[in-house]
Amino acid sequence: MTNTLSRRDFLKVSGATIGAAVLGQFIPPWVAEAARANGMLDATNSGYIPSMCEMCVWRCGLLAKVEEGRVVKLEGNPDHPHSNGKLCPRGQSGLMNTYDPDRVLTPLIRVGKRGEGLFRKASWEAALDLVAQNMLDIKQKYGPEAMIFSTTHCLSQSQFESLLNGFGSPNYGTQRSLCFNAMIVSNLTTYGMEEPDRRYDDLKYIILTGRNLMEAISTSETSALSQAIDRGVKVVTLDPRFTKTAAKSAEWLAIRPGTDLAFHLALINVIITEYLYNRQFVSDYTSGFDRLASNITQYTPEWAASITEIPADTIRRIAREFAVAAPYALAHNGWRTSNFVNSFQTERAIGILNALAGNWGVAMFPASGEESGVLGTPPQPPYPRVSAQRLDGVPWKYPFVPLKIGVFQELREAAISGTPYQAHGWFISRQNPAMSLPDRGRTLEAFSKMDFIATIDILMNDTAWFSDVVLPEASYLERYDPLNIVGDKAFIRQPVIEPQGEGRSALWIYKELGTRLGLSDFFQYADEEDYLKQQLAPLGVSLDQVRQTGYVELPSEIGEFSEPNWNTPSGKIELYSTTLDQGGFAAVPQWEEPPAPQPGQFYLLTGKVAQSTQFGTQNNQLLHKYSDEPRLWMNVTTAKNLGLANNDLVEVASTAGKIHIKLEATQAIRPDCVYLTPGYGHLSKGLTVAYGVGASDSDLHVTYTDPISGGQALSQTFVTVKKI
């Protein structure tokens, strides 16, 4: 069947799921016809088609090599700024994602108990009708707010929001609070934007706090960092683990978890007390310096040294080196900053550090926005007014969290507690909350409170496994998505092969579902191509043209750097945040002592590897082939003291739950920490490669939410480890 699999490799799929890869025999080959008409494929249906990867959020542009109607290789698209012609291991493995024998290729309706994995095939009509019926029932009985809609941020986000908002529910779950809320909310309060862009070309000094770019690969940024190191840029990495990024850095500081804040406060202390900050920039473009300065005097390097376990001299030296290199110095604001409750303060400190260095326009730039008004959108009426409170506490409990981001773990908690009201249904699209939310046991408990759960996915991921209806999305190589703006271009995702089985794009699924929910006004496009044409209309470019090149260039106002302007109350970079002050929170970064493990307990660290993306790629055979076995990292000396040896089976326990996993005794981690690569320990037997591999850290994570940013504090979970 597939070119990359021998017949031996065609694994037996669990009989309960219907995963056999069936070529779309019953759908007219419209992809091939159109691609041939466009000159992208020749008469044998062979050629290169440009599209976009979806193996992670970086969405590198790719060129899909198609041979006789099958995609046989993926190359990076040299024209795409996120890829520059390269693809990371996940990107290269993408066709295995499409041709995975475990693909869900027909709509499925549950017949057994939730979690048994017994489904029956159904037609799209029957499945969509069932989903709509259930959702309308819930709306009628309990109000639209009883329906939770959650998705991981993707290109069809606005169509998802049409469903959510059109339906009238305020309960919007995204993955962001599990990831970068601390960073986003901090940047919003400091710089008035979610995440400034970073450029490495002119840098001389970089401080990385976590941000394991060499393993959490964002292709172009990883490449830029590597090139910077090549040129001799000094990189300092703070990380309790000796990651691959730490290995490439000039200095690795094995900082105590939770104390990045102290480190950065001390850096600011040195830079301010020794007058090393960029005075002109601070005076012209920041507000609140004096209040910052007066508050910072207590945070000396000596104070920080005992907290962080990094020598005061080192802290002082780095502060000076950073300042000397300024403005060609960058303190990276990180990305997944869901570590400790004090991570928000850490992010504030990092943002301020950059401002003191005056590196705006050198290292940091205004974000090239996703939502600019230059693309067309289908017309739609205003959304109905929603009066119900959000279950996730935004904004009534979390006034600083943007509505589009939310606090996902709170949503889950409210689904269990029924406070302020009980949710009854959950509609999930391309998201795996059963694996991603902390404390998997509670997520499953939340599921049990639902009358109805429907999931859109391409594989029988864990969340799909526990759903009532599974709707098969076409994989990213098989579908259109709305255009994606990167820099000064808008890039297209288009199908490179005929969708297999009954897989359909989210654009289609949302419209079909929306129509059945009476929301067709919010989906005023005939099909995916029509939608894209409407997007392109203001630009006067045909869809065929864009499909050939893979992108359309945007009018030049986008992405140009003009006079600095920050969307804050003062219009400047807020060292002292009036917004935070008004909210009753610390207006300048304040030290918050993080919780620490008791004797016999360890910090449970999480992180990334280059061969997987969060919770959805562990079934990919190509990635599995080249992945390290997921084991629990523990420092060699600690292990010896506990009488544990490499590869021992151990039980790891927290107050949330426990897991069994093999131990990896390594030098590359602090003695008071253990580490587990997330994404393993799948419960779904429909993932025949991933099932039974490793264990899930979600079973261990305790839910802690930062009151300011809503970020989950993943590293505040402490565990015991003992031999089994």
Place this chain on the structure above:
Amino acid sequence: MTEIKHKTFLFDATRCIDCRACMVACSVENKIPMNKTRIWVAGIGLKGEYPNLERASMVYHCMHCNEPDCLSACPVGAYSKRLDGPVVYNPKKCIGCRYCMNACPFGVPHFDWDKGLIEGAFIDKCTMCPQRIDIGLEPACVATCPTEALKFGERDDLLKYAHDRLAAQPARYVNHVYGETENGGTSYFILSHVPFNELGLPELSSRPVKDVSEEVMGFTIPFALGWGAVLTGLAAGVHLYNQKKEADARKLETSESQAEEKK
């Protein structure tokens, strides 16, 4: 006549982040079964004691030696070296003796241990992606490397590039381009921040490993002919000597019996 130049890889261990994109790309490009690989990670991985640590690993595949030992060893000549660099394996000639696996100092050729007579058990190894390089593309591993740890090009150019890097950043590298002379020179250069044996590379002199074997083999035919001639001469000589002895003995017998008769 245009000089055909020699295509070569360059691997910089200081740039490699062990992401394995190259390996996934190779597997896809060359349709490698899941239980096989033409490219793998080698090296000590982690070096040192907390917190003084270093990472060392490399991307390992066929070195495309200039004087291939596999080519020398294969009884039926299933290996050949293209003028522009790749060492090519020809499954049509292969008898599956696996001598090449012994001969290769780098342990590169892999064998189909799981294939029977009907499927056919062959050797598998990096081919330098001829289907790509012949149309002007780089091998799949090189093309996708996010940090340009892998480069590809003409041997002379890459050698110069490598030496320039060593000169420009002497503190960063061990001052040697592995593969420049090892085993008579390979088409895979390695730059490293750690001793090369910590990347899993064997210590080899510039004399190709196959030299002694080939020198001895060169004696075969002359020796066979000479030895055959010696043996023939020996046999003839012994035979003649014995014949003479017998004849003398018979003569003696005859003369004795004649003497007897005379009596």
Place this chain on the structure above:
Amino acid sequence: MNLQIKIHPRFHMKPLVVILLALMGIAFIIAMVRYANGIGTISNLSNSYPWGFWISFDLFTGVAISSGAFLMAAVVYIFELKKFRPLVRPSVLTGFLGYTMVVIALLVDLGHPERIWYMMIHWNHTSVLLEIGICVMSYLAVLAIEFAPVVFEGLKWQKFAHFIHRFIMPFVILGVVLSTLHQSSLGSLLLIQPAKLHPLWWTPILPILFFVSAISIGLSMIIFESTLSARYFHRGLEIHLLDKLAKVIPIVLVVYLVIKFSQLTIAGDLKYLFTGGLMSVLFWAEILIGTVTPTILFSTKRIRQSANGLLLSSVILLLGMILNRFNVSWFGITHPDPITYLPAFMSSVHYIPSLPEVLVSIGIFSAGILAFGLAVKYLPVFEAEEHHGTES
């Protein structure tokens, strides 16, 4: 002339025959599995150890123990020492069966046994293995020709037997040349692995060492086979002949030792004699068992002239020399181990032959023994002296 074949005393070994047949049957089944599913399914060979028990036992040892044939053929036909006649046919039979077993074993070990004849038409002249392949297959033909008269006499086709006998000389010379080449080339096989074979064994003069030791092995095999046959087939033992052969062995062994230790000295590798750990132990074992002890034993007249002494001494030499072959082809070899391996399926493995692997070799060997017994029973293997005393 009465050409009735005397039925030699039957070997009352029916149980033995059954066992041998059973072992052959097991080997056959395992070989069929190997052909269906690949070598890896029935052996522990791997990319780290592509050659293992089969090569060491079937090829290296098998060829070594068949070296009596060319020695006897040379002694009798080139040097015309006719009194050794009775030893020719059994040694040719041993050689013929030995090489047949080698080829059968290769048919299991090769990835493409159906292409074994490629070595006759695709030639890479730098390959030691090619030379061995051609020589082994050619020499097998030569041995077939040298043994054909025995078969023909058994079939009572005397004319054919006579015919071959008349033109035996070129084949004998060819046989000696071929044997010299491939007995030494088995050592040359290792020349291309200088880094992998331990310095206690690797040397550019491996072929010379192999040839010299092959002479001692061949002589011992003749002694071993004769004493064993005498015991089991209840026939007379030509001790006077064996005594003369046995006298040569110590000379050969001393020459071997001198060459070997000179080589180690010149190469500067004497230090490994005591610092090589397990390698040193294996080396001393092979030297003491295969060289020193037999030199002493075979130098002792009393031992040389007793059937038991001859049997024991030859067994000791053979064991020691077989150990040498195993050391050179397997025990002394360390394949490069690029330290960390990923993917996990590439991890360096240590090699211990699997039971099916060993059973295949045992089965083939059993076939050889059975064939030997059948040949002795039905063919005039031991009758050279009686029927053809005057033939040249």
